[in-house]
Amino acid sequence: MGYDAFGLPAENNAIKTGVHPRDATNQSIGAFRHWFHRWGISIDWSREIASHEPSYYRWTQWIFLRMFERGLAYRKEAAVNWCPNDQTVLANEQVVDGRCERCGALVEVRQLEQWFFRITDYADRLLDDLDRIDWPRHVKTMQRNWIGRSVGAQVVFRCEELEIDYPVFTTRPDTLFGATFFVMAPEHPDVFKLAAGTEHEHAVHEYVNKALNESVEERGAAEKPKTGVPLGRTVTNPVNGEEIPMFVADYVLMEYGTGAIMAVPAHDERDFAFAQVYRLPIRRVVGTDEELPYTGDGPIVNSSPLFDGMHNRRAYEAIVHWLELEAKGRPSVNYRLRDWLLSRQRYWGCPIPVVYCERDGIVPVPDADLPVALPDVEDFQPKGRSPLAAATDWVNTTCPSCGGPARRETDTMDTFVDSSWYFLRYCDAHNDQAPWDRQVLDGWMPVDQYIGGVEHAILHLMYARFFVKALADMDLLGVQEPFEALFTQGMILGPDGHKMSKSRGNVISPAPIVDRFGADAARAYVLFIGPPDQDAAWSDTGVEGVERFLARLWRLGDGLADGTEDPAGAVPRPAEQPPSPEGSGLFLVRKANWAIDKVTRDMTGRFAFNTAIAAIMELVNEVYRHMDADLEARRFATATAASLVFPFAPHLGTEVYEMLTGERVWEQPWPEPDPAMLQADTFQLVCQINGKVRDRVDAPTGAPREELERLCREAPNVRAHLDGHEIVKIIVVPDKLINLVVR
């Protein structure tokens, strides 16, 4: 068990109530412990950890320093996402539709110096290794889209007037001859320099200022009409020497590629839209008479005698090769993924272990001085800088390098840093010499089966993969992937089918549920409600049904144990397969063995807990329907149901099992089916004519084809349907069905 304890919820609560986040967090942890115990959730408490404790975040800081040493943690000024409500910067991954993932406020863009993790160095490995892990396809797809690898070429366009080269990235070098203008992002550092002294200087300033003040949401709207202004300069198209006009336009993004593009309006929808607004020339270079813009394949036209007539896919290769020879371009790969912005201007997080020295600049805190403890402050209110800045005694320190005066970093880390390595700490939770012992880690890692909500698909699950790869490169661990297999479970929704929330008033809280139905019924119901990868609405009548089932099982056990059903029941005896059951008893023993097999396969193979529980219900129902069966068979079937139900309803499973057998179910091995009891000596032969079921007859298991045919032809309803028809073909599925094809 572990608690991802740092973060905004505890801090915002502190701002509202004045309770220190540490106190509120520890209280919450106490409540979690209490409820885990009441629900009977059985886990290894000896490895309990919490990310807000110095014994944990000391090692978060230690890992940060290892990243820093290798240049994987660095500081840079960049256009970053700023949440005006939470008063902190956010990672790209935490901005959803232009809004703060946490509070929903419109995110602004600010130019700030911040700490980043160089996750982009790992883009290819994060992409490629997805093929090696057993994860749901949709999660892999989401990660692939997020990384957004594009293969293309970098091509240099030169502005002769200012003698500056502008490389651009394109995925379509085959359309280079169709470039009729050139566009730069408003954030491009050269925009003002280019416009200076031209007639457009004023307009460019106005346009750029307006663009920079737009929110992320406004700027990103896909259906927004294209806008831009000319820069009054030209660049030379390297493939044909043409001078094409330069523009600044907000549909070009500074963060992707080089912040400048070659525009090919005939073969790109965005460039086409822009060219229409500004009446710019549109020149087809691919295809024959398809409507423009045309983004498909076809022969190259209007380009150069070297390439005209060539299929554009081949021309792509040829043109890139030509660019390389001429030193005007080269193959290039671009990613949508950005570096992970990890600093936050908030209090309740892991302090970043560096100091700023006037003489030595950024100086890491030595390992021996870790942890850099989070100091207490009075005021948690965010003011655009970390509340830690107010702790002047803590901020002012000495430089570990020169001993001179220095200031501590006051930003804290994104909580996703804390959670990117907790599974490693579980392996060696109390190690106070190192984050973990490599030998111990090698024994446990990787995680065989990870379970979580799909909301982590690109946040936690990408960050944790990055951490493991970076740590593997430092030889600190021996695996490339943290989570071998992933299962994304659904959510229990409120009774109205909506996500539980206080504002909707549809929250089902655990206390009254456990009081009313018991922890066992509540747990078993949550698993019985449907497939675990699906969301499901809570229903009181549903849980009553499961409660009824558990009570039925309990009464069976009780009756057999107290002597009302079984006079010898007062003496518990181990659950054993009865040696030679007959009649109803044989039926029950077979049913019990069937249930063992079914439950085992459903649970382990595919997490189908709903059908596993249904199988135990069937077994219990059959015992009730066969009270005439001999006692041994009923005892065995009931004890088997108790041990199978134990993972879902541990308290009741334990009790029923112990009443009958005198043994503790968790000390017994998981039951195994007797293979001889998994198959009956007869089966119901399904008799089809032309694929329609016409009759069912009992047939001996393993009977030869000829005998099944005979039995089928003799079945009364089959005979009726065969009358006057000729059998042209007979399909036999052994021990299952027979299909007579007739004319």
Add this chain to the structure above:
RNA sequence: GCGGGCGUGGCGAAAUCGGUAGACGCGCCGGCCUUAGGAGCCGGUGGGCCCAGGCCCUUGGGGGUUCAAGUCCCUCCGCCCGCACCA
């Protein structure tokens, strides 16, 4: 727009490899037990015919492959999720 997923009774769902559609549970109907039943036990329950033996229809719509399709293929419709001016 691109990518992924889903669509089965009144409801939650099952059908695991192309082989009996609707297991199990909820709800509903009936019976037993009971002073009583909001307890328990037993039975019924997709729709429509019916000579009571059966027959026809049915897995979002349409088409196809096959002896056989909820399952495979094509197509259309609807819903959900992710990404989205990424050059």
